Amino acid sequence: MNFMPTEQSSTQHFDVVIIGSGAAGLTTALQLPNHLSIAIICKQALKSGATPWAQGGVAAVLDEKDSVESHCSDTMAAGAHLNNAKMVKSIIEDSTESIHWLIEQGVPFTREDKEQITNDKEGFHLTKEGGHSFRRIIHAADATGAAITSTLIDRVLERKNISVFENRIAVDLITSPDNHGQSACVGLYVLNLDKDQVEAFQAGSTVLATGGASKVYLYTSNPDGASGDGIAMAWRAGCRVANMEFNQFHPTCLYHPHAKSFLISEALRGEGAHLKLPNGERFMHKFDERKELAPRDIVARAIDHEMKRLGCDHVTLDISHKPADFIKSHFPTIYERCLKFNIDITTEGIPVVPAAHYTCGGVVIDHKGRTDVRNLYAIGEVAHSGLHGANRLASNSLLECIVLGRAAAKNIEKHHQEASGYPKLNIPAWDDSLVTDSDEDVIISHNWDELRRFMWDYVGIVRTTKRLERAKHRVDLLMREIHDYYSNYKIGRDLIELRNLVLVADLIIRSALQRKESRGLHFTLDHPEILATAKDTLLTPPPKQPTWR
Structure with a gap:
């Protein structure tokens, strides 16, 4: 870390801080009550999350011929039965209500032609995608993510208790022991890209809705911001991650x-x-x-x-x-x-x-979106809920964002009501007095390119132990080099993202080396068979001291 506790910082205080403005973050914000002060931190503009890139739709049980059991069965089959069956059932049981909530918000889902409308489909056109037994994908033409995003943003902008902070990238979470000595998240440091300075945000609850980490690969369908920021920050804060070896490659x-x-x-x-x-x-x-x-x-x-x-x-x-x-x-x-x-x-x-295309593993959460660190939640692609198993079923991702965003909001509200209020803490200021401006930014671009190329070549669609070991050797060297660079030079967006990507790459490689079978998205020529028992790959970070006391 290149900061030290110095004088009291100018800290902004909110009941809830949400990092990310995709479907997960926007849903969580809108489900929170009006009396809570909410901040949404956006890396770019409010509409620049990954959700607008989603084309297909949202999977849900909306046809009378369909059933929760069928949707669950398809989800488990696609996930090679590594899924958490209880979580799968819980999320899919809430799918119909979650879609109705989106409709209430005004999402313009595509409707059937009048002569094709039947009562069992409520007039909405449902399509079918790979791995599904029924037509259960509700969509807005072929731009469903954009339609959901624009609608939810309109609702957010109507709310006076929600403040939006654009062009800001989260740097690290701030943790402190609670009254029981457990690590608790009390806020985060954020780099203001317009002013080129680090700001502090204090929050009663912090929500990671930062998306996935597909930019760790050379070829990706994801926008530039998918750099694994939330996964890396949560790991550094003390959260476990699971199943990071399962990276979905979209075929087309x-x-x-x-x-x-x-x-x-x-x-x-x-x-x-x-x-x-x-x-x-x-x-x-x-x-x-x-x-x-x-x-x-x-x-x-x-x-x-x-x-x-x-x-x-x-x-x-x-x-x-x-x-x-x-x-x-x-x-x-x-x-x-x-x-x-x-x-x-x-x-x-x-x-x-x-x-x-999609990071199926992530930060370990429960059915309410809670992580291992108190007051810290993770929703959407950043998280490992157990829904996707070894391979995400098409159009289940937006469903997960909506269902667990609603669940997390309810838990945050309950937690806030039970508390007597959050005191304003004297969070230390970010100190960059011991670092200098870099005149070697070419190192960042070179390391970024090297990382993404060897991840594509060695940790891609088809893997071998030798390829993974080669990748581990290279990522170890890069991690040391990037750590030294981060410790000595002022931070910028490229350096922050590179620091996060190399950590996520290491977690992916370590997870892949541990799995001695081919299951779902992890296919290795050295272990082509699938084991009889499906087990998660769980990584636990080393013990750490809180970033603030």
Whole structure:
């Protein structure tokens, strides 16, 4: 750490501080009562979370032909039965009510044509995605995440008790012993990117809603902010993490030199799109009887296998056999984006490759979003709730954000009511008097590139023990180098994110080395069989002193 306790800092005080402005953070904020003061910390603008990138939709039990049991069964099967069955059932049982809450907020979900409306689907169009037994994905065309985000942001801006702090990146959580000697989170340090200075926030409760860590890989569908900040901060604060070896690679990311991280939704395959080799031949039937609708890990490995076998740069996803009007009405965002790159998806296939997409492991939480550190919550992709197991079922991620965001808010409110009030603490100021400006920023960019490349090459879709050991050797060297750099130079966004990414990379590699089987998203040539008993990979941080007393 490059700060020391000095004079009392100018600290901002809130009942609740939420780090992140995606579906998890916004839901938590809106479910908290009006009498609590709430701060939302955004790395960029309020609308810049990862949720707007989500295209497909939200999985929920909304059709009378569907059932909680079926949704649970599909979730467990996709997760290779590493899921926490109780958590799976609890979240899915709350799925219908959570969707109704989103509808009440004004989310414009796509409706059926009038002649197709049936009472069992309440007039909403439901689609089907890989691994699902029924049509249960409620969506807003092919831009569901953007629709949810814009709607929830409108509701947030109506609330006078919610303050939004944009262009700020969390640096570290602040912990202190409580009255029982247990570690408790009392706030955090935040770098104000506009003023280039570190600020302190005190909070009765702190919520990590920071998303995942897919930027640890060279190719990813995620926005630039997915740098594992919450996972790294929670680990440094004393929280356990679980199942970090399970990184979901989305099978279909647009392959084009100018198409940065653009995802081609799984909903295309749900509506009948075919995966094809460069010669136009379909191939998924050779890998799974469900063909294009197999779970994502199977589809991603199949594409990876065919690309390596043929030495080709990509395969194609072809839905051009469907009517053009159907394609344009169901996938307007994808149609328009591809057209910008001179790809007309109504007449030709889309070039696609797998890309790192979702972090299935994370900070260990319970059914109320609570972590190992008191007053600290984690919601969404940053967390390991047990819902996803060894592989996330499509469209369960937004569901988890909404359900557990609501649950955490209720627990925070109850905790706050039971407390007599949180005293204003004399949190020490951030001290950067012993560090200097760096004239070697090239080190940051070089280390960033090296880290992401060897993670892609050695800890990617297909792994071996030798590759993992090579990655561990390199990450150890990088961790020491980055720690020295962090200790001697003033911090900026790139350094903060690099520090977090290299720690998350180490957690992923350590977890992968511990798992001596191939299960779900973790596939290793040295241990191709699946073990009879499914066990979580649990990592516990070393004992630490509180960052503040």
